[in-house]
Amino acid sequence: MIPVRGFEGKTVAVFGLARTGLAAARALLAGGAKVALWDDKPATREAAAAEGFQLTDLTAADWSQFDALMLSPGVPLTHPKPHWTVEKAKTAGVEILGDIELFARTVNAAPEHKRPKVVAITGTNGKSTTTALIGHICREAGRDTRVGGNIGLGVLSLDDMHGGAVYVLELSSYQLDLTTSLKADVAVILNISPDHLERHGTMENYVAAKRRILLNQGKGDTAVIGVDDACGQRICTEITAANCRTIVPISASKAMSRGIYALDGLLYDASGDRAAEVADLKRARSLPGRHNWQNAAAAFAAAKGLGIDPAVAARALMTFPGLAHRMETVALIGRVRFVNDSKATNADAARQALSSYPQVYWIAGGQPKTGGIDDLADLFPRVTKAYLVGEAEDAFASTLEGKAPAVKCGTIEAAARAAYADAAASGKDAIVLLSPACASFDQFADFEQRGEAFRAAAQAIAAGRTTEGAI
Template sequence: MIPVRGFEGRTVAVFGLARTGLAAARALMAGGAQVALWDEKPASRAAAQAAGFTLTDLSKAEWTDFAALMLSPGVPLTHPAPHWTVERAREAGVEILGDIELFARTVNAAPEHKRPKIVAVTGTNGKSTTTALIGHICAQAGRDTRIGGNIGVGVLGLEDMHGGAVYVLELSSYQLDLTSSLKPDVAILLNVSPDHLDRHGGMEGYVAAKRRILANQGKGDTAVIGVDDPWGQRICTEITAANRRTIVPISASKAMGRGVYALDGLLYDATGERAVEIADLKRARSLPGRHNWQNAAAAYATAIGLGIPPEEAAEHLMSFPGLAHRMETVAQIGRVRFVNDSKATNADAARQAMSSYPKFHWIVGGQPKTGGIDALADLFPRVEKAYLIGEAAPAFAQTLKGRAPAAECGTMDAAVAQAFADAQASGQEAIILLSPACASFDQFADFEDRGEAFRAAVQGLMTPAVKGVA
């Protein structure tokens, strides 16, 4: 745990008692603050009480008694409308912040010799893989590495800091909206495409939230920016003009005179006088596809920014074991391979997996995002058949009509069973790809729960003789 400094003897309201909120509460108390905890969900309140916390109904509290409101990132700050706790805090002149901001202030207040290195990763897609990949490289290079934020452990639940530690943090746009003083030694903006627009009031607000990761960098810091989309290109151009830090453009689609890029799976370092081939990423089994080549370029550039020798960074890049729910092969039954890409919660993320296979049986659907799967039309010819689940099934059936065979299956179990039957009947080698292009909350707790449901359904197909084959 990282004790939060700056609120000693004062009371901080904490709203939202899932992983982030409870970790923040413990860290605030460890730093000498008092906390007033609340959540609208009875189950969350019961879990907090079972963990030994005392609750305070914030709807009946005197808000002028609070030094700050620690808001969990899932709670609306501005759009579609501010949460009632946000309105109460603003009326009382109470500062609103998130757990990443609490971490940032604690780091900024520490003596110079105790301040760790901070790597912050954001982007619409690829955040988790890139965060884990950087953490893997740093750990293999002998650095005391902690990985958290929007992945794994909430940042304040990580082990306390010291001057030799490296914190590798995945940051969502929701978390960045609540952060103002984080100063990463290396900040990574992988890519930007439309997502969470309802929470940011449109694309402009979403881009502004992502861009906050770069706000406080200065001389000696490194910014790694993906330039394969127009928003990333623009941001890279604008911060290059400011010229306050080392800027490393990354690409998985084009050669560059300066930066780190991948062409046809070959990774090049062009940060020096000439481009040097670093690694053949096609040999990295856990990094398939162009989107993963961009992740690898970002991780390599970050490692160099942290002082890890290029040869060592490349070696550890190739040994990355991969992450669950991200183009993860969960099993193979005969000639049929099952790929779990449940983390693909929007069309752009699904595109990455779909582009990696010439033909596949596609399990798709859930709680649809703006635009649905219309943007994937150019990939529909690759779809042997689509198996539609969740709320999106009727609408997606209309989108696919006349362009790809589709069946409305409803549930994950039914989709997996039908896809397997069709794949077996083809007599060919086949891929069954779960890449939903949707949020999971209509049928599952989160994308991980959805991915585990896929895994369980696949396991249910397997006879004892073949179970565990992958």
């Protein structure tokens, strides 16, 4: 745990008592603060009380007694409307912040020789893989590395800091909205495409949240910016004009006169006098497809920003084990491979997986995002057949009509069985791909639970049985 500094003897209201909120409460208490905890859900409050936390009904509390509100990132800050705690905090003049801000202030309060290195990663897609990949490279280079934030452990649950540590943090736009003091030694923006607009209100607000990862950077810091989309290109151009840090453009679609880029699976470093090939990413089994080549370019650039030997970083790319629910093979039955890409919660993420295979038996659907799968029309010829699930199945069936065969299956288990039957009957090597292009919340608690349902269904098929009670 990282004891939070700067709130000694002060009282901090903590709203949202899931993983992030409780971790923040522990860290605040360890740093000498007082906390007032609350959640809208009775079951969540009961779980916190059972763990020994004392609760304070923030609906009836005197907010003038609070020095700050620690808001869990899932709680609406501005859209679709501010949460009631946000309104109360603003009325009382109480500062609103998140766990990443608490971490940032603790780092800033540490003596110079005890401050760790911080690598911060954001983007619409690829954050988790890139974060884990950078962590893997750092460990292979012998660095004392802690990986967390929006992946794995919450940041304040990681081991306490010291001058030789490296914190590699995945940051969502929700977390960044609550962060003002973070100074990243290396900041990474992978890509930006429309997502979470119901939370941010507009695309401009969403981009502004992502850009907050660059706040407070200065001379000696590194910004790694993906330039394969218009937003990334614009950000790179604007911060280059500011000329206050080292800027490394990355691409997986074009050669560049400077930066790190991948073409046809070959990774090049063009940060010197000429571009030099540094790795053949087609040999990296856990990094298939162009989107993962962008992730690899970002990780390599971040490693260089930390001063890691490029040869060590290149070797580490080859040994990266990959992440669950991100183009993960969960079963191989005869000539049929089941690929779990449950993390693809929007169309742009699903594009990455669909682009990686010449033909797929595609399982898609769930709680739809704005725009559905309309933007994937150029990839529909790769869909041998689609198997649709969840709330989106009617809309997706309409979009696919006349463009790719589709069947409504309702559930992940039914879709997996139907897709396997068709794939096996083809007599060819085949991919059954779960890449939903949707959120999971219509049928599952999160994308992990959805991916595990797919894994269980595939393994049940392999064992010659069906799962019971699977959604």
